[in-house]
Amino acid sequence: MVAVTLDGVATASAVKGELAERIRVLHDRGIRPGLGTLLVGDDPGSRAYVAGKHRDCAEVGIESIRVDLPESATQADVLAAIDDLNAAPEVTGYIVQLPLPKGLDEHAALEAIDPAKDADGLHPTNLGRLVLGIEGELHSPLPCTPAGIVEMLRRYDVPIAGRHVTVIGRGLTVGRPLGLLFTRKGLDATVTLTHSRTVDLAAEVRRADIVVAAVGVPHLVTADWVKPGAAVLDVGITRVEDPATGKGRLTGDVRPDVSEVAGFLSPNPGGVGPMTRAMLLSNVVKAAELLG
């Protein structure tokens, strides 16, 4: 069997097409959604991600507002920039690009974001709403990567309810909120949330119908760990140096030969990454729709 590719580029493109339509409706109502980004420091990876987010906005008709602070920025500088973004009327939603340079307090930065403008769904109020299972008329944005994973599985009709999901990694942006999302009423999966102290990770992965690898260990998940027919989503990404060329290369958490066993496989790149970006746009559009 060869796995069906969960094509994040194509799926994100479909999502963006639907959002562009909703943005036209908002424009007709005189509402102009605007995404702000706050980038601190000069990490090339983070710069590239932020640039990608501005391109995505241009593609669908969202205004974007870019705030960059130098590597030397203090915590007070970061909090002042966040206050400005909270106050700026053209910014209907924004993100603080993570990680922040060493020495800056990420939790304090996330808490300073106006929860109504939190496009990443990482403010404690919004994570709390995820725990509480609050959705509906109150805007409770979901963290973008978990939302993108679920959206992709839905669009490929991968069954979730009653299925066993093994998540590898308990980080703030993926693993921890994803466990909460999958076990929500309506999705109804059973989740095993694993991490670096999990004793027999292979056994936890073997019983999963859906495997999400979000840990950043290159090629951790091998074909003999995967139940035949399972859906495997490769989220972690690590820059590894090719010893032959000395050049950096991006490697996911899943070995490519897993495609010979899995029923569905999201590649990396080209899988969950583009969906993450599409869900960010979706959070901005939803928040703007609730502006009234």
Ligand SMILES: Nc1nc(=O)c2c([nH]1)NC[C@@H]1CN(c3ccc(C(=O)N[C@@H](CCC(=O)O)C(=O)O)cc3)C=[N+]21
């Ligand atoms: N506040 C905050 N929110 C985030 O959502 C956030 C963050 N900080 N910090 C970093 C991580 C990482 N992340 C990615 C999103 C999309 C791709 C993506 O689209 N990747 C493409 C490849 C892009 C390329 O080729 O460079 C792909 O997977 O195909 C990757 C990584 C969001 N993050």
